[in-house]
Amino acid sequence: MAAPLDSAPARPALVSIVDALPASTPFVGPEALERRFGRPLHVRLGANESLFGPSERVIEAMRQAALETHLYGDPEAFELRTALARHHGLTLDHVVLGSGIDELLGLFVRAYLAPGEIAVMSLGGYPTFAYQVAGHGGRIETVPYRDDRNDAEGLVEAARRVGARLLYLSNPDNPSGSHLTAASQLELIERLPPNCLLVLDEAYAEFAPADAIPEVSADDPRVVRLRTFSKAHGLAGMRVGYAFGAAETIRPLDRIRNQFGVGRMAQAAALAALADQDHVASVVAAVAQGRAEYAELARELGFAALPSATNFVAIDVATNACAKTLLASLLEREGVFIRMPGAAPLDRCIRVTVGRAEDRTVFAAAFRRVVACL
């Protein structure tokens, strides 16, 4: 590069919304922890990745697709959207793809929440939604969890009170693992204020009981549902999520999305993953067993596991101080990466991903050791 500048020109001013944002983000990845400690983690159980991996057929599809990565992916993702539409009993127009649910959250905020307008979510809910709202100049109104679940009534009441334009609900919920019944979600939808879009984040839908997933008319313009290939399908590293809902609600995202953002291999991997429902079923079954093991482990150590409809378990360790100590001890002494909810009342819990049997064995041994040192 050229020599340093003699006189320093000024940096162009940031847009005020971006200027007002905090410089740091809440996303410390496990790799950053490894760098901080100068050694690799023993096991990653903090990001709800599927340690069961994608299926062999998906891995083979990716290996084949490696020969075509010099080509852009289809910006309309026709094949994948067709397969997703068929899977959900929808038409192509009901489905839009994104680079993970995270990107889709940003697009729905851009499309439906003007600067200064208000979005409602649970206090301590998925931080990326709040990140996207703040990043676009919106405001967040939070509603505390009630009985360790999203408070459906409280959320919709808040939305009505503040005139919210977006209501974010994650169901099954991250970080509690709980779920609302389909009936209570349908009631929430019926009570949405006018001009309010329900953003229903169903990242963990595959792990949930049937009665957690509401039957919403495909053409109800008030609801969009978000799904991902990052969890049950084991493709967190490929970045594929999708939203489905009424065409009139979904299609405007085509005006603003990163048209070529879902790459060719990502589309190929997702297509293969969707076709391998046996793999998904086997992961879901293994996760159910793992959840039961974690519950038993918690009981053995004098704690309680919250019921979970996801691929992780929140273990109630009674106090925030205890949760913090356990999190730090597991990380620093055992090289075990987990996370914990960020706000009361759930911040008395640690959140542990359900890994494979061998991962669970590692966690159980480490957890017993750090609890013994409390």
Added chain:
Amino acid sequence: MAAPLDSAPARPALVSIVDALPASTPFVGPEALERRFGRPLHVRLGANESLFGPSERVIEAMRQAALETHLYGDPEAFELRTALARHHGLTLDHVVLGSGIDELLGLFVRAYLAPGEIAVMSLGGYPTFAYQVAGHGGRIETVPYRDDRNDAEGLVEAARRVGARLLYLSNPDNPSGSHLTAASQLELIERLPPNCLLVLDEAYAEFAPADAIPEVSADDPRVVRLRTFSKAHGLAGMRVGYAFGAAETIRPLDRIRNQFGVGRMAQAAALAALADQDHVASVVAAVAQGRAEYAELARELGFAALPSATNFVAIDVATNACAKTLLASLLEREGVFIRMPGAAPLDRCIRVTVGRAEDRTVFAAAFRRVVACL
């Protein structure tokens, strides 16, 4: 899904900026053309993909990475950014990653162009920049090409006249293939109005002569440079681009970017590609030969090829009508996908990607046939 709704609730209102956008986008992918014609394309020479592909080492790296795709990528992309910083003689803080240059363009618009503010670009320049500006409520001021190149003086004059906050320059240029000298770019930078960021899109930098690439101080806060793994590295389907520039200018993107958006395999592929500069050099050499072949072919058919510092060639066929006819004939009769510039004076050209020798042979034969039918 549930039964249709009895009474139709209203769709929540779109944010006014998004509501005002056109429903269609200018991005018709080759797959859409294949669906329209009901048959596969013979050869894709329209998107400036590298038909030379990534190197064998990159393909092997992706095949290895397929075993880790259940894990998110490092949101800080520490290894890749470290390698990029070393490659360019910078520090880690000078580099930010994105899901291709397209996403980074959107992030720079979000960070530096408030709704109603003005960005300057060449008339008929890269449409995705205009798409991102419009998508965030900005306005575009265009400056016509002069002598089939970006008009450096005209662009900076326009920026000064309208008080532009962003000036977009693609160098080497798409769609003309031309380049500005380093000296003229440095002059443009010195004449930037206060508070104006130069967004220098160098997607085709690897193909350019040395004097096309200016030496700008790494800490000059008025300039950001965009690069990609989609062109010379042959990884369009993996979605990895990056920007480098002064930390104070670059780092605010960390407040708004999709933190986990560059996936694990994409990072692994890019890292392997950056390490294989021999492959890049061989692609660049092959492309130079292909450009010469296209120039000779054009001459043989009575046309002129514009000089190119990229992996494509704009062939001047004299009139817009002729360009349109050739484009349509190549597509419909020959299954050859090319593109053409969207505005005068360059819309008298067709734009053809330099493929491998066998691709060029297919193009040459098809081009001769359609020209013969003119």
